[in-house]
Amino acid sequence: MKVGLFGHVGAGKSTLLRALAGGGDAPAKGQAAGVCTIKVPDERVDRLAGIFHPKKTTHVSITFQEIGPGEGELLPPETLAGIKGVEVLAIVLRGFADDFHPEPPGGLNPVKEFRSIESELTLSDYLVAQKRIERMTKEARRDIEWTSLHKAIAHLEKEIPLRKVSFSAEESRALAGFRFGSRLPLTLVLNVGEGDLSAEAYPELSSVAADRGVPLVRLSAKIEEEISQLSPSEQADFLRELGIRRAARDRLVRGAFEAMDFICFLTVGEDEVRAWNVQRGTNAVSAAGKIHSDLEKGFIRAEVIRYEDFLRCGTMAKAKTEGKLRLEGRDYVVQDGDILHVRFNV
Ligand SMILES: Nc1nc2c(ncn2[C@@H]2O[C@H](COP(=O)(O)OP(=O)(O)OP(=O)(O)O)[C@@H](O)[C@H]2O)c(=O)[nH]1
Ligand SMILES: [Mg+2]
Known part of the structure; x- marks a missing residue:
C-alpha cells in the first residue's frame, strides 16, 4: 500500500517521514520528495512466527511518500503526478508554532487548511473532467466514460469530493485512468505542538473529520522524530512519560488501514508466516x-x-x-x- 503525505509548506511532512523511517536522512527542504517503506507492526504475525519457526516471516508493508507542497490556487503538475501514484492521502495539517516557526498571519487554522486542500483537489479534478468532456463532445462520444464523467462533474461542481460519490463497478473502471485526487481515501494528521499532546487541541477538527468520515491522527512530528531515534525499550518509557499510547507509526498505519477499509488475514506454515491486506x-x-x-x-x-x-x-x-x-x-x-x-x- 502506498500512502502520500500531503500538505502545505512547513506542515511537518518531512519531519513525520523521518519519524516513520526511524531516524536517518530524509530530504531537506526543496529537495526531491522522500519515500520510506515500513513493515506494518502486527503482533499476530510475530506470535505465529514464534510457533511455526518459518523460514520466512512477512508483514504487510506500507510505503509513505512525501508529496507537496500544495499551496496556491492550483496544484502544480509535479504535485498532481505524486498524488496519482498513491492509494491513500495522509493530509498533514499544521497545528504547532514555536520561536523558529511563528504562527502565520491570521493564526494557525488546521480546519481551514484542510478545507483549502480539499477544494484544491476537487477543483483540479473538475478541470480534468471538464477538459475530457469537451474533447469527447467534439468526437461525439457517448459511452460509459462520458456518462461517468458527467456524474463526476455534477458533484465536483458542487465541490463534493469524488470520495463521497458511489460509482458502480463499471463506472469505476471507466474513470480509473483519470486517478482523480478527490476520490482517494483520506486520513488526517494534525501535527500539534509539544505542549498540546495531552489536551485535545483544535476540537473543531475532530468534528470535521467525523463529519467527513475520515480518521484523524494527532501527533507531534518533532517528538515522534526524537522517539524514533531511541532504542525500543527507551521508546516505550518515553511514550509512557508523555502519555502517548502508541507511536505515530502505529497510529498512522491504522489510519491508513481505516481509510482504505483494509483488514488482514494470515497464512501460516513451515515455509512462511505472512499477513495479507485486503479490502473488507x-x-x-x-x-x-x-x-x-x-x-x-x-x-x-x-x-x-x-x-x-x-x-x-x-x-x-x-x-x-x-x-x-x-x-x-x-x-x-x-x-x-x-x-x-x-x-x-x-
Ligand atoms: N515545534 C515543532 N516544530 C516542528 C514540528 N514538526 C515540524 N516542525 C518544524 O517545522 C519545520 C518544517 O517541517 P518540515 O517537516 O520540513 O515540513 P514539510 O511539510 O516537509 O515542509 P515542505 O517540504 O517545505 O513543504 C521544520 O523546521 C521542523 O523542524 C513539530 O511537531 N513541532
Ligand atoms: Mg518537506
Whole structure:
C-alpha cells in the first residue's frame, strides 16, 4: 500500500517521514520528495512466527511518500503526478508554532487548511473532467466514460469530493485512468505542538473529520522524530512519560488501514508466516488470488480458523478436534484475523 503525505509548506511532512523511517536522512527542504517503506507492526504475525519457526516471516508493508507542497490556487503538475501514484492521502495539517516557526498571519487554522486542500483537489479534478468532456463532445462520444464523467462533474461542481460519490463497478473502471485526487481515501494528521499532546487541541477538527468520515491522527512530528531515534525499550518509557499510547507509526498505519477499509488475514506454515491486506468484504476466492493466481483459478475450499482460536488450541490438530477449523467456500467473506489455508487444484 502506498500512502502520500500531503500538505502545505512547513506542515511537518518531512519531519513525520523521518519519524516513520526511524531516524536517518530524509530530504531537506526543496529537495526531491522522500519515500520510506515500513513493515506494518502486527503482533499476530510475530506470535505465529514464534510457533511455526518459518523460514520466512512477512508483514504487510506500507510505503509513505512525501508529496507537496500544495499551496496556491492550483496544484502544480509535479504535485498532481505524486498524488496519482498513491492509494491513500495522509493530509498533514499544521497545528504547532514555536520561536523558529511563528504562527502565520491570521493564526494557525488546521480546519481551514484542510478545507483549502480539499477544494484544491476537487477543483483540479473538475478541470480534468471538464477538459475530457469537451474533447469527447467534439468526437461525439457517448459511452460509459462520458456518462461517468458527467456524474463526476455534477458533484465536483458542487465541490463534493469524488470520495463521497458511489460509482458502480463499471463506472469505476471507466474513470480509473483519470486517478482523480478527490476520490482517494483520506486520513488526517494534525501535527500539534509539544505542549498540546495531552489536551485535545483544535476540537473543531475532530468534528470535521467525523463529519467527513475520515480518521484523524494527532501527533507531534518533532517528538515522534526524537522517539524514533531511541532504542525500543527507551521508546516505550518515553511514550509512557508523555502519555502517548502508541507511536505515530502505529497510529498512522491504522489510519491508513481505516481509510482504505483494509483488514488482514494470515497464512501460516513451515515455509512462511505472512499477513495479507485486503479490502473488507473480500471473499475467500479473491483472497486466495492475492496469495497466488493459481490458488484463485483452482480454488476448491478454504480452511479457516480464527487467530485467537488457534492460539487457544495451540495446534491445528487440536483446533480440528474442537471444531474450530472450518471449511469455507468461495463466497465466504474473509474476516480480520482469519488464518487461511487454501485447498486448490490446477
Ligand atoms: N515545534 C515543532 N516544530 C516542528 C514540528 N514538526 C515540524 N516542525 C518544524 O517545522 C519545520 C518544517 O517541517 P518540515 O517537516 O520540513 O515540513 P514539510 O511539510 O516537509 O515542509 P515542505 O517540504 O517545505 O513543504 C521544520 O523546521 C521542523 O523542524 C513539530 O511537531 N513541532
Ligand atoms: Mg518537506
